[in-house]
Amino acid sequence: MRKFATLFGLSTIVIALVAAAPPAEAAGATVCNGPLAPGTYHRVVVPDGAFCFSDGPVSIRAGLWISWGGTFVLGSDEDTSATGTIGGGVHASDPASVQIHQARINGGIRISGGSGPFGGPFDVTFNAIEDNVIHGGATVTGYDGFWFGFIRNHVSGTVRLSDNTLADPDGNEYVTNVIHGSLMCWGNAPAPQVGDSEGSPNEVSGAKTGQCTNV
Known part of the structure; x- marks a missing residue:
């Protein structure tokens, strides 16, 4: 992931330069296409093709929902x-990119599908789920981005990571996680690997199965 920090770290600069929109009323959903200001939200929805980004801190109470071709970025590596x-989990259906760093996620992560390896605000698409505390497990299946x-x-x-087919041969880096449960991987191309992350094997209290047996 270090190479992506170099290529796409400018998103942090963009966030700093754009004026943040105020949160919507707590009882409703906030439709985000642009900067997400620090604050408390009931539900955040990223619509088709939108780009929602924030340095935080944010508190989302009833889930984050990302639609086709949407990009969501919270923090950076x-x-x-x-x-x-x-709260209420992360839910994405055919997103371009889901990048969440240094967050506490209650309700798990569910990402299904993707929208191809190219396009979106960074020209290539990538999921980066890094340095989070996640309660409720994680399932990422059928993602077809770049990394x-x-x-x-x-x-x-x-944690279930399956059928994620990426353009980057250095993709599918699943490392240095502590998982109180099982780690199940199958159908990923390339196969799960350390890549250039310089990471260490995952600590898993349950079973490691399929492609993740040795990572």
């Missing part, structure tokens, strides 16, 4: 500051 809490990293997360629940 260059900043260790806590970015907030997402995907699931790195340094502490997870309570089973």
